[in-house]
Amino acid sequence: MVRELKITPIKNGTVIDHITSGLALDVLRIINIQSLDKDSTVSVAIRVRSGKLGWKDIVKVENMELSPRKVNAIALITPRATISIIRDFKVQEKRTVDLPDRIIGVLRCPNPNCITNQPEPVESEFEVTERHPVILQCAYCDRRVDSFLSQLA
């Protein structure tokens, strides 16, 4: 625990822990750090020892709370991640990244001929048809999706 905290304790912000090792940079891409306050510190630990996973990555972001959409995107690529909200250096709230039954606007449909890949005023939409492992189905064209990293919108 103390070894993890050596990264940089934060006063207020979000910690995404138990990220499948190797995916921290993808989580950063989902968070879109460009969109954060210029003075928010972002620390990343890659390949940290973890009892549960063997190895894991951790991302800590100051002054940010994740939108439900971003949580869904993280849940898709690393379903065992946990998200802790830090307030005044303390863990205020900790939760796992549960997938809802529908994923809206997070992924692109891998079917290039799908209507959602055309300039239409609609968001992509997938139904979660299986959870272990996760399989999604496009609500428009029925295409099944079981790998998500390359499809993140």
Add this chain to the structure above:
Amino acid sequence: MSLHGRDVISIRDLSREEIEEILASSRKMVPYAEGKKVTHPLDDQIVAMAFFEPSTRTRLSFESAVQRLGGSCITIADAAASSMRKGESLYDTIRMLSGYAEAIVIRHPNEGSARLAARASDRPVINAGDGAGQHPTQTLLDLATMQEAFDTLSGLRVVLLGDLKYGRTVHSLAHALALFGSEIVLSAPPTLGLPDEVLERLEHMGAKITAEPDLHKAVRDADVLYVTRIQKERFPDESDYRKVAGSYRIDASVLRDAKPRLIVMHPLPRAGEIAPEVDDTPHAAYFRQAFLAVPVRMALLNAVLGGAKKGG
């Protein structure tokens, strides 16, 4: 009927009971479809034909169906000339159209377009083909053809022949056959087999499925031989194509060992898959199949719109 006011986008949107109701109604529609009797449950109703892709037979059979029911049509038949060319989205076009008609029939080159249209429209939408996606009324008329010939849709042995990979009609048909408990025999060239995804879904439904790539063996115990087109574009070189297409051609010699009541079906247009000599045999059901498009579409339109008179 429970279909009243509903969208029909995929054959999977319909239960077995709903399909049975449509087929029963379709049988009653035959004399009206032939013009021998007159009915007008769609009096004063307008159905919009939104065809963003050329399709003569599907559009004309829908238009005929609407008019045989006493309704009238407004039609987008040439997408290039329509507002789509000015960059209007499908969503906006359908939204607008839903203010002009009681229902919309859509054909569009993109998969998922019919579901998008259904969301854009507050009137029922019927999918008449969305790219390589769904085409539920084709499946309904395929079923109507089999039911007319055998008086049942259960326990039939149906050979699906040809391009089972890209042929969207066979995916929906296979689903329906599984729903009714008929046996499916897959007869496809090695590179054009049923996609795993479709096969898994059918097995999940408990479908009886076997594969018999040899056409002659497949035909022997079959009740239905459902032939699809094998498209040249699917093959890297022309000689492969000709070899495969040649081995899946239906002629009198292929049908020699067939059951006397075997019917040969094809969604048409055919391109040499069935020799003209088959046309004059009792096996040929493809022209009947094409005709049944009208009563089946009448039955569906009537189920979706019938009784929905203005002010009523």
